[in-house]
Amino acid sequence: MTILLTFIQKAIGQSISILFGATGEIITEKSGNLNLGIPGIMYMGGIAGLMAAFFYERAVETPIGFIGLLLSFAATLIVSALGGLLFCFLTVTLHANQNVVGLSLTTFGIGFGNFFGGSISKLAGGVGQISVATTASAYRANIPVLSKIPVIGELFFSYGFLTYLSIIVALIIGRFLMHTRKGLNLRSVGEDPATADAAGINVTRYKYIATTVGAAIAGLGGLYFVMEYLGGTWTNNGFGDRGWLAIALVILALWKPLNAIWGSLLFGSLFILYIYTPGLTRATQELFKMLPYVITIVVLVITSKREKLENQPPSSLGESYYREDR
Structure with missing residues (x-):
């Protein structure tokens, strides 16, 4: 029983980064953009949050975990969103090949994370010496009282707030896509941008917003891995295949955020099964x-x-839209 409980907890821990990345990529792909830069953006989000917390804790004599949490959370969202904006500028505005831009962004993001991770290590006194324990403790704080319940508390209430946020975000994105007018507009942009444009929908705006928001969500996967999973430390190339698993999960989930919740748990289980x-x-x-x-x-x-149409990727996925050809 103890081994099974530990396995489930570890599987959940592995799944959250993947769920953030997949949810962000789903809303991106619903706009017709295929962002293979998600693994790199997760690196960028993780190191941005760690850097914000690190410099905050060095700057004050008695750091407060909640303030470090707010600063690192904001830094992750900003840097990750900028990655999404860069992708959109190159692919939507300049019509560059999405596969090339995405893979380049992943290469850049991994290098970005490893470079600044190494730089902070030197400031901290050597490789492996980075620690933002005060901020990380705020991220890892579990639900009081409920987490103390035997078995049930450990299984459902012993995680940090990013774990629960990942599920909430997936539920919100799922409802947005299927039950709101703007969600319908976004899906129409991904299916047939020319028709959506003719109907008065601003295709460029929807692509920019969806991709930027998707990148910000994916970046939280990197922040989770650094702060909640690793406890506020950094290891170069430590993310492994999680970013690519997030992209694979989009297919497994059939482009549905609700499916991504259980799919991420499946991937998390398989990731540590060996x-x-x-x-x-x-x-x-x-x-x-x-x-x-x-x-x-x-x-x-x-x-x-x-x-089945509802189980297929958006029809214009990965294709540039030229308004003059409409």
Whole structure:
């Protein structure tokens, strides 16, 4: 029972970064933009939040965790949103290839995170010496009283606020896309921007807003990993495949934020399954790590054969829109 409880808690811990990234990418792709820069934006969001907390805690004699939380949270949103704006400027305004821009943004974001992570390490006294424990404690604070309930408290109420925020954001985005007029407009932009434009919808505005908001949400996945999962520390290249798993989850979730909630938990479970499976060799461990991608491919094949419109990606996904061709 103890092992199972630990496994579920660790799986949830692994899933939150992936859920933030997938939710951000879903709203981005609903506008027709394919942002493969999400892994890099998660790096940028994580290091931006850590830097804000680090310099705040160095600047004051007695840092307050809540203030560090606010500063790091704001820094993450701003830097991540700027990454989304850059992507939009290059792809929507300048009509650059979305795949090239996205992959370049990921490369830049990882380098950005590792460079500043290394720089802060030197200021902190050496590699691995970064610590913003006061701010991290605010992020990791669990729900009082309820978290003390045996089993149930540990399973449902022993996480920091970003864990619950990730689910709330996914629910809000899901409702926005399916039950609001602006959500319908956004989906129409992703399906057929020329028709949406002819109907009076500002295609460029919707693409910019959706991609910028999506990038900001994805950046919170990086902040979660640094502050809540790692406890306010930084490790170069520590994010691993989480950013790419977030993009894969978009397909598994069939572009639906509600599906992304349970899908992220599935991916989080598969991501650590090899640790709890006895008797694996190093080679078989690598096979276990492939499971999330294998499942995504299977889902993609099945949904493409069924040809249900609601389970397909937006029709204009990854394509530039030229208004003069309308």
